[in-house]
Amino acid sequence: xxxxxxxxxxENNRGDxxxxxxxxEIVKETPDTVTVFFEQxxxxxxxxxxxxxxxxxxxxxxxxxxxxxxxxxxxIDPHPGITVKRVKGGLVSxxxxxxxxxxxxxxxxxxxxxxTTDFHSKxxxxxxxxxxxxGITPIMGIAKSALxxxxxxxxxxxxxxxxxxxxxxxxxxxxxxxQYPGRITVVHNLSQPNPTWSxxxxxxxxxxxxxxxxxxxxxxxxxxxxxxxxxxxxxxTAIHSLESMGVPxxxxxxxxxxxxxxxxxxxxxxSGKLAPELTREIEVVVNGESHHFEVPAGKTxxxxxxxxxxxxxxxxxSGLCTACRGKLTSGKVDMIEDAGLSESEIAxxxxxxxxxxxxxxxxxxxxx
Numbered sequence: 001x002x003x004x005x006x007x008x009x010x011e012n013n014r015g016d017x018x019x020x021x022x023x024x025e026i027v028k029e030t031p032d033t034v035t036v037f038f039e040q041x042x043x044x045x046x047x048x049x050x051x052x053x054x055x056x057x058x059x060x061x062x063x064x065x066x067x068x069x070x071x072x073x074x075x076i077d078p079h080p081g082i083t084v085k086r087v088k089g090g091l092v093s094x095x096x097x098x099x100x101x102x103x104x105x106x107x108x109x110x111x112x113x114x115x116t117t118d119f120h121s122k123x124x125x126x127x128x129x130x131x132x133x134x135g136i137t138p139i140m141g142i143a144k145s146a147l148x149x150x151x152x153x154x155x156x157x158x159x160x161x162x163x164x165x166x167x168x169x170x171x172x173x174x175x176x177x178x179q180y181p182g183r184i185t186v187v188h189n190l191s192q193p194n195p196t197w198s199x200x201x202x203x204x205x206x207x208x209x210x211x212x213x214x215x216x217x218x219x220x221x222x223x224x225x226x227x228x229x230x231x232x233x234x235x236x237t238a239i240h241s242l243e244s245m246g247v248p249x250x251x252x253x254x255x256x257x258x259x260x261x262x263x264x265x266x267x268x269x270x271s272g273k274l275a276p277e278l279t280r281e282i283e284v285v286v287n288g289e290s291h292h293f294e295v296p297a298g299k300t301x302x303x304x305x306x307x308x309x310x311x312x313x314x315x316x317x318s319g320l321c322t323a324c325r326g327k328l329t330s331g332k333v334d335m336i337e338d339a340g341l342s343e344s345e346i347a348x349x350x351x352x353x354x355x356x357x358x359x360x361x362x363x364x365x366x367x368x
Contacts, residue, residue, distance in 0.1 A: 132230025
């Protein structure tokens with residue numbers, strides 16, 4: 001996902017949010033994608049389907065972090081797992097695909113994320129899901145959890161891949177359709193299919209979404225939830241299409257793997273929406289311990305804190321994962337990217353330290 005480095009800390013100073021996991025098995029899903037399954041620690045790793053973990057690796061003497069969604073369900077799968085697709089030039093994704101082996105122990109940050117929901121056996125819901133590429137990873141965990149926990153609910157997945165050999169979890173999805181006949185439907189759309197492909201093909205558009213996911217096609221399910229995860233363009237198309245179909249925005253769960261934070265900052269600067277960049281002293285409280293430090297002009301609060309060796313939690317450093325979330329109790333900040341936060345969190349004063357810069361004096365942020 002993103003290139004993130006900082007000075008290696010003394011592991012004895014790690015907070016409760018860190019954990020070591022031993023690799024149990026590595027499964028090749030496609031030519032450029034693997035699933036890494038971990039042994040269960042003691043006590044068991046607690047997570048919700050759809051959440052992610054942050055993998056922390058030491059590569060070349062530098063600490064590197066990446067966030068990867070859990071593909072497993074805590075209700076079915078005995079071992080938690082993440083699925084990692086190789087990214088061209090990607091330091092960590094290539095390392096995981098090529099170098100990781102069973103038996104190795106790696107450090108992680110415990111599961112986080114709001115791309116999830118609760119389940120109840122009495123629910124009768126329709127889980128409507130749109131995924132693209134590796135965006136199927138958290139969708140898989142949610143779908144399996146819905147099927148096992150809610151016997152009256154149904155799952156429909158519109159899954160976009162490049163070609164047939166790039167369909168992640170192809171066999172698993174087919175097994176779910178056979179195991180739960182009539183309760184899960186998977187519609188594949190390929191952008192570069194072979195000549196024999198008879199399914200949907202080409203770029204995902206509003207017409208395909210409406211034909212595949214129209215609420216009128218599922219009259220028995222009066223309650224629906226919508227989950228969208230994949231490349232930025234696909235997500236925008238899916239969300240706009242769902243909204244045009246009358247789906248309320250608060251029923252659409254979104255998980256983005258990409259944010260061009262530099263471009264967004266440039267746009268905000270050009271429009272005059274950012275405060276002048278000045279060096280300011282701030283206070284950050286991490287797990288009850290107060291730290292006072294300067295944030296130099298141009299740096300984010302997280303960057304400045306890490307430079308001072310403050311053990312602030314972080315992962316993607318792009319405003320998506322919320323690992324660096326803190327509550328602004330005084331002062332003002334300019335938050336370049338807030339996609340990882342809900343409207344209610346923003347209203348309550350939460351910010352993302354990785355994408356926020358001081359916009360006033362007397363700033364205090366509490367991170368719990």
